[in-house]
Amino acid sequence: MSVRSLCLAILSFGDATGYEIRKESTEGRFSYFEDASFGSIYPALARLEAEGMVTVREEPQAGKPARKVYSITEAGRTEFINSLCEPQAADTFKSPFLLIALNAAQLPPGVIRRALERRKAQVQEELRLLTSCEEGQECSHPGSSWTRDYGLACMNFTLAYLEEHGDALIKIAEDAARPLPAAAE
Amino acid sequence: MSVRSLCLAILSFGDATGYEIRKESTEGRFSYFEDASFGSIYPALARLEAEGMVTVREEPQAGKPARKVYSITEAGRTEFINSLCEPQAADTFKSPFLLIALNAAQLPPGVIRRALERRKAQVQEELRLLTSCEEGQECSHPGSSWTRDYGLACMNFTLAYLEEHGDALIKIAEDAARPLPAAAE
DNA sequence: CGTGACATGTAACGCGTTACATGATTAA
């Protein structure tokens, strides 16, 4: 999915500025789909406006540059919905953590421990994010709840698995670190 | 993770040709880390050779171009292990499927059904891949088993969740498709 | 007889990231 579609997706849930879109795409609910940086969002927004997919309204602020609040138009909404109807790319999961796990026997136990802790912290953070959006805002939206529950279930499962089987992974590294266990008479 | 590291990672598990590396990175065990195409793999391999991280041995074949089998060197192995020791990027999950789920109420039920079936098929395929590697080859490697079991557990959970809650998602789309249910007296 | 797997490689192109440019306000 391109940054263009990401902008349309986020704006279909409500008006936003470029700055806010970036936040949602890196930290918020939309981090599941794509994370984009300013350098791609601002040009994409400008292009979408030129094409009539969004409109802008400028809100001047003292000191800061004016907030440019974007709204999706009917044309934009139509394009977005249509794009969802045609076949999507497959889901992907990229895990530097699993690469470390795969090579556990070749790595110092400390590295494994840190990687495990880091991964757990990441999952907990995502969990926190998911539950925090439960209370606030416009989360009464039906698709939102389903998606949130799905994410919650997967994250909880992952966390439990890591908690239960993490030690086994550390043990792999520890066993390999002592290269001559048979020599221990 | 760059294509460079991917090549090193795969070669650290055994010799391979560029063609095989590409297969492993798109279909095989290493699809968790990065998927690369020929256009990036061949140049990366050439560079790695120039830097002494890998060596090549050419195996001429009748008709086909000679297989160029790459082996990792000590220097390459060291670089790879060192790269794993320093902080890695966070794991990412990108899901076009969840974007469809999020917008279930705005989409035709048929689209939701297809997306669900597609996602389930994908998970089943990954499951099949994971179990097939269980039997064959050099999977007695300890990190491999842990990683495989982790993948298996997550995929099984995901599949079960989709099977159990998929209907609820379809219902969201169906309910929204009939826009005036209150009018049904 | 055509499609797909095997097998390597280059060149053009696109997309997105990083770094830069600017600047006020607020919390530690």
Next chain:
DNA sequence: TTAATCATGTAACGCGTTACATGTCACG
């Protein structure tokens, strides 16, 4: 006072993809 948050935007650069170029063999 120093870092972080808010706020927009551009330009250079890197990395990877897509398409091209070439050719054999096996299977249906």
